Amino acid sequence: MLWSLTAAAGGNLTSFWSLSLVLFLAVTVPLVFSRFKRWQIPAVVGEILAGIVVGRSGLGWVKADDPVLALLSEIGFVFLMFLAGMEIDLSALGWGGRGGGSKATRGRTGPHPLVLAVTYYALTLVLAALAGFGFWKMGLTRSPIFMALLISTTSLDLALMVLKERGLLSGRYGQTLFVTALISDFVTMLLITVQVAVLSKGLTPEILLVGLLFVALFVFYRLGNWALPGLRPLLDELSHATTHIKVRLAFWLFVAFVALAEFLGVEVILGAFLAGLLISMLTTPEDHETRHQLESIGYGFFVPIFFIMVGAKFNLAALGGGSGSWLLLPLLLTAAFGTKIIPAVVFRRAFSWRESLAGGVLLSARLSLIIAAAEIGVRLGVLDDAVVSAVVLVAVISVILAPMLFGRLIGSAAARPKTRPIVIVGGGSLLGTHLAVQLQEQGEAVVLFDEDPARVE
Numbered sequence: 001m002l003w004s005l006t007a008a009a010g011g012n013l014t015s016f017w018s019l020s021l022v023l024f025l026a027v028t029v030p031l032v033f034s035r036f037k038r039w040q041i042p043a044v045v046g047e048i049l050a051g052i053v054v055g056r057s058g059l060g061w062v063k064a065d066d067p068v069l070a071l072l073s074e075i076g077f078v079f080l081m082f083l084a085g086m087e088i089d090l091s092a093l094g095w096g097g098r099g100g101g102s103k104a105t106r107g108r109t110g111p112h113p114l115v116l117a118v119t120y121y122a123l124t125l126v127l128a129a130l131a132g133f134g135f136w137k138m139g140l141t142r143s144p145i146f147m148a149l150l151i152s153t154t155s156l157d158l159a160l161m162v163l164k165e166r167g168l169l170s171g172r173y174g175q176t177l178f179v180t181a182l183i184s185d186f187v188t189m190l191l192i193t194v195q196v197a198v199l200s201k202g203l204t205p206e207i208l209l210v211g212l213l214f215v216a217l218f219v220f221y222r223l224g225n226w227a228l229p230g231l232r233p234l235l236d237e238l239s240h241a242t243t244h245i246k247v248r249l250a251f252w253l254f255v256a257f258v259a260l261a262e263f264l265g266v267e268v269i270l271g272a273f274l275a276g277l278l279i280s281m282l283t284t285p286e287d288h289e290t291r292h293q294l295e296s297i298g299y300g301f302f303v304p305i306f307f308i309m310v311g312a313k314f315n316l317a318a319l320g321g322g323s324g325s326w327l328l329l330p331l332l333l334t335a336a337f338g339t340k341i342i343p344a345v346v347f348r349r350a351f352s353w354r355e356s357l358a359g360g361v362l363l364s365a366r367l368s369l370i371i372a373a374a375e376i377g378v379r380l381g382v383l384d385d386a387v388v389s390a391v392v393l394v395a396v397i398s399v400i401l402a403p404m405l406f407g408r409l410i411g412s413a414a415a416r417p418k419t420r421p422i423v424i425v426g427g428g429s430l431l432g433t434h435l436a437v438q439l440q441e442q443g444e445a446v447v448l449f450d451e452d453p454a455r456v457e
Helices: 002-008 014-039 043-054 067-086 113-137 144-151 156-165 172-201 205-239 245-264 268-282 285-312 316-320 325-349 353-363 368-380 385-415 430-441
Strands: 422-425 446-449
Touching: 014 043, 014 067, 014 285, 043 285, 043 385, 067 245, 067 268, 067 285, 067 368, 113 144, 113 172, 113 325, 144 172, 144 325, 144 368, 156 172, 156 353, 156 385, 172 205, 172 268, 172 353, 172 368, 205 245, 205 268, 245 268, 245 285, 285 368, 325 353, 325 385, 353 385, 368 385
Parallel strands: 422 446
Antiparallel strands: none
16 A cells, blocks of 8 residues: 555655655644734644745745645645535525524614625625726736636635634624625635636536536435434434544535536536535534534644645746736735725625724635635636736735734724623533533633532642
8 A cells, every 4th residue: 555655656755755744834833823823813824834935936845746745735625615615604694494694683773784795795796807807908817707706705714713703703793794704705606616617618508517516405405404313313323433424424425515516517616615515504503523523634634735735836936927927916915905895885884984994804805715716727727827826925915914904993892792601510521621622612702610629720
């Protein structure tokens, strides 16, 4: 087995030395960035920067075409979209069994968060289309529509993290920004998939095959709702054994949807995204451990490899070569922030000017989806290395600036009353501390009580 792997890697252990280096960076980067918590910089930024240092634009220790790393990076790429789908909570839109939207959005005056979100995203698309046409006229892309969709992306993960940390997620303001980011991620993902199909096969009836993925989503959802209640006791029993049957089931759904997308000739990120959405729709609060295990596998192994390899493939020479190449970064940054901040005027119907501007700034952050879209653009031949390199830098800069500027603008909002903490009696026990860790990872405040002095200590 080891011989066959090394043979595939060129007859030596170069791939495994490179993998060892990448995993070392995946361990050390979060440790280093934990020293700068006040800056609220995601560890992903450090992973990309570390990849640049050891990749083609730096020391050259990690090769972008390494077969083992290329495979793991590809898995990390689609698994990241799977995890993004798991973040989608359709109940926030008033759909699904949890029903009717959150308490924070019911019974309030002013436009519903969903109305504000759709209006905001429509304005974003209009401005992004203008920017995409401008980049096309400048010869920086072969598809103005694809470029517009790339610019219109946002970062649901980052918005969710910042809103949770500031205790704003449960309020009307936080719910509005969350739903807006959710709409932006979901609709942009779908539109990018359709555009990829058009660019690959032309405007043919085969584009309708995208709909079969949604048919599969509906069928599996109905089947799951019918079968899972009766199977849940058995699944719970096997999940606590060495089989971890729920994790295996989730992985099967993930691979099945990706394989179906590949079979239909649809971009695989939509299949992965819909598989994650299906898991989100079928799981209950009691399944938090399964979700945690899936996130641990993804964010603990595959996803860091993907982001480090994004940095390793970063081409600084392409960004600096040719006339006007250095204009790419400021132009893309202007488009990235402008297409999100200007439409934030719609939030003024429900919030102050300061809150509206802060919301636009937070939604300006891009990360996973814009990098994924850039990778697809290279495969399709509509983006060159210079544009992709500029996109990576825009992602890095935006996720650094957006949370900092949001915090400055929102100001006193951080001091608003937060939700009451969850109290765990007997928190010193193994079960109690485990539950506390799970709740804290979900952004909840936790207080532990225990009568045993030794456990308290």
